[in-house]
Amino acid sequence: MYSQGLIGADGATEETPEFLARFQARIDAEEKIEPNDAMPEGYRRTLVRQIGQHAHSEIVGMLPEGNWITRAPSLKRKAALLAKVQDEGGHGLYLYAAAETLGVSREQMTEELLSGKAKYSSIFNYPTLSWADIGVIGWLVDGAAIMNQIPLCRCSYGPYARAMIRICKEESFHQRQGYEIVMTLARGTPAQKEMAQDALNRWWWPSLMMFGPSDADSQHSDQSMRWKIKRFTNDELRQKFIDATVPQAEFLGLSVPDPELRWNEAKGGYDHGPIDWDEFWRVVKGGGQMNVDRIRDRKKAWDEGAWVREAALAHAEKRAARKAALAAE
Amino acid sequence: MAEQALTGGSDPHPALFDAVLELADDHLILGHRLSEWCGHAPMLEEDLALPNMALDLIGTARTLYDYAARQEGKGRGEDDLAFLRVEREYRNLLICERPNGDFAQTMLRQLYFAAVMEPYWAAAVDSPDAVIRGVAGKAVKEMAYHVRHAGEWVIRLGDGTDESAARMRAAVAELHRFTGELFEESTASAALVEGGVLPARGDLRGPWDRVIGMVFAEAGLEVPEVPFPQTGGRRGLHGEALGHLLAEMQYLQRAYPGATW
Numbered sequence: 159m160y161s162q163g164l165i166g167a168d169g170a171t172e173e174t175p176e177f178l179a180r181f182q183a184r185i186d187a188e189e190k191i192e193p194n195d196a197m198p199e200g201y202r203r204t205l206v207r208q209i210g211q212h213a214h215s216e217i218v219g220m221l222p223e224g225n226w227i228t229r230a231p232s233l234k235r236k237a238a239l240l241a242k243v244q245d246e247g248g249h250g251l252y253l254y255a256a257a258e259t260l261g262v263s264r265e266q267m268t269e270e271l272l273s274g275k276a277k278y279s280s281i282f283n284y285p286t287l288s289w290a291d292i293g294v295i296g297w298l299v300d301g302a303a304i305m306n307q308i309p310l311c312r313c314s315y316g317p318y319a320r321a322m323i324r325i326c327k328e329e330s331f332h333q334r335q336g337y338e339i340v341m342t343l344a345r346g347t348p349a350q351k352e353m354a355q356d357a358l359n360r361w362w363w364p365s366l367m368m369f370g371p372s373d374a375d376s377q378h379s380d381q382s383m384r385w386k387i388k389r390f391t392n393d394e395l396r397q398k399f400i401d402a403t404v405p406q407a408e409f410l411g412l413s414v415p416d417p418e419l420r421w422n423e424a425k426g427g428y429d430h431g432p433i434d435w436d437e438f439w440r441v442v443k444g445g446g447q448m449n450v451d452r453i454r455d456r457k458k459a460w461d462e463g464a465w466v467r468e469a470a471l472a473h474a475e476k477r478a479a480r481k482a483a484l485a486a487e
Numbered sequence: 488m489a490e491q492a493l494t495g496g497s498d499p500h501p502a503l504f505d506a507v508l509e510l511a512d513d514h515l516i517l518g519h520r521l522s523e524w525c526g527h528a529p530m531l532e533e534d535l536a537l538p539n540m541a542l543d544l545i546g547t548a549r550t551l552y553d554y555a556a557r558q559e560g561k562g563r564g565e566d567d568l569a570f571l572r573v574e575r576e577y578r579n580l581l582i583c584e585r586p587n588g589d590f591a592q593t594m595l596r597q598l599y600f601a602a603v604m605e606p607y608w609a610a611a612v613d614s615p616d617a618v619i620r621g622v623a624g625k626a627v628k629e630m631a632y633h634v635r636h637a638g639e640w641v642i643r644l645g646d647g648t649d650e651s652a653a654r655m656r657a658a659v660a661e662l663h664r665f666t667g668e669l670f671e672e673s674t675a676s677a678a679l680v681e682g683g684v685l686p687a688r689g690d691l692r693g694p695w696d697r698v699i700g701m702v703f704a705e706a707g708l709e710v711p712e713v714p715f716p717q718t719g720g721r722r723g724l725h726g727e728a729l730g731h732l733l734a735e736m737q738y739l740q741r742a743y744p745g746a747t748w
């Protein structure tokens with residue numbers, strides 16, 4: 159039930175200039191690339207890396223929010239948060255399945271996550287310190303995820319694009335639900351409003367960092383854009399997110415923790431203060447407060463679940479053997 | 488709408504509040520326990536299945552708390568009942584509050600509970616009480632799924648590796664002593680059974696024994712003798728684990744009295 163062999167694309171395409179040109183022509187014609195189609199090894203590798211990271215982010219992302227399931231303040235919120243965290247697990251599952259079409263197994267990807275070889279979104283290396291964090295994560299983190307992911311619904315790789323369509327619908331539900339939690343707090347007691355402001359203060363900058371380094375410093379962007387894996391640059395998406403989110407904060411009566419934030423009439427968007435990229439790289443490289451804890455938690459669940467997975471496999475084998483023995487009689 | 492769920496126009500039974508609260512507490516506390524697994528399950532499929540089952544239970548608890556609160560008519564709502572009582576006022580069965588232990592214990596606990604609630608709700612679909620009937624119609628399907636899911640795991644683990652079989656036997660040794668309580672009637676529920684509103688728990692013993700017997704036979708497990716059956720949940724006599732569960736669950740409601748969330 160659990161192990162999935164290598165399937166799909168072999169890495170043995172011969173990448174002559176003609177082959178690459180034909181491939182690029184398909185991309186330019188907005189044709190979807192499907193698992194059994196020939197594809198350049200670089201395209202396959204880029205997708206495996208990106209889909210894998212995305213899947214891992216969904217899975218690791220269950221932890222910071224899961225931290226509040228047992229303390230949710232009402233039955234309604236408890237049920238909604240459980241359902242949300244479960245959705246994220248479901249996103250992980252579709253994405254691992256999409257990556258498997260490119261010839262990497264879920265086990266392989268899981269091992270890469272646990273060994274630290276594969277990355278996941280750095281945002282999840284910050285701790286959730288109050289109930290307001292659950293609202294703000296839905297609003298900002300799921301909100302930023304949507305900005306990133308909507309263009310991916312048109313990604314050139316078919317299985318990824320199709321997974322994203324379903325995921326985006328759920329993410330936008332999460333975003334609205336998160337915003338509604340923050341709104342309830344912002345309109346609640348002074349202590350609740352303070353809780354909401356504190357959470358916004360802590361999550362604002364890390365949310366902006368979710369779009370990745372500035373275009374000037376981004377290594378993978380150009381080729382990914384040509385292959386239509388990516389459709390907008392990091393900075394373009396970040397700008398869209400800021401422009402959509404600042405009015406939402408104003409509506410709540412919360413202040414965005416950026417003294418340099420100004421509406422720029424000429425560009426029709428907000429100017430913002432400098433992003434602390436040193437902090438970003440520090441957290442990417444493992445220096446966030448929760449990097450160690452997140453991987454330890456995942457590893458603990460995986461290691462402590464080993465006997466269960468082994469038992470399921472052993473039972474399935476026994477069952478098959480009994481069936482075969484019966485058939486042979 | 489008039490809060491008159493019992494057909495026939497008679498006043499609601501005075502014991503209805505207590506009896507519904509007992510059921511609500513069972514579902515909330517067990518649902519809370521399952522929710523503790525979320526993000527920490529042995530495989531991704533179970534990270535989805537465990538919250539699913541938790542959501543079923545919490546959903547049922549919400550309907551029941553809401554009904555109990557309306558019966559009481561003192562202006563309390565589902566969250567007041569769920570979050571603002573002290574340990575001794577919770578009426579859940581002891582098995583529902585048992586800590587998760589390992590995956591074997593969690594699945595066995597789920598099987599024990601669901602195997603009694605499936606026939607319970609199946610019998611309650613004919614209750615003269617419209618709310619109970621409504622809950623029963625939905626919950627009976629959910630419990631059938633829980634029996635299947637948990638039962639399959641008990642079989643896999645019992646008939647898996649040496650380690651999983653040993654863990655499964657340990658789970659039975661740990662939890663079987665709490666199963667007698669599943670069939671006990673409280674003063675409140677006895678009164679409603681008499682009026683035909685709720686099913687008699689004594690009648691559930693046969694169906695439960697059959698399901699457990701079938702699963703255990705396939706799992707290679709034995710139904711143990713229980714020298715000292717444990718009971719007391721319906722009188723608020725809980726184990727020590729419940730207080731910690733409640734401290735965590737009630738934290739925000741207690742820290743910010745009267746706030747809306």
Ligand SMILES: [Fe+2]
Binds near residue numbers: 249325329
């Ligand atoms: Fe997600």
Ligand SMILES: [Fe+2]
Binds near residue numbers: 246300328329332
């Ligand atoms: Fe989400």
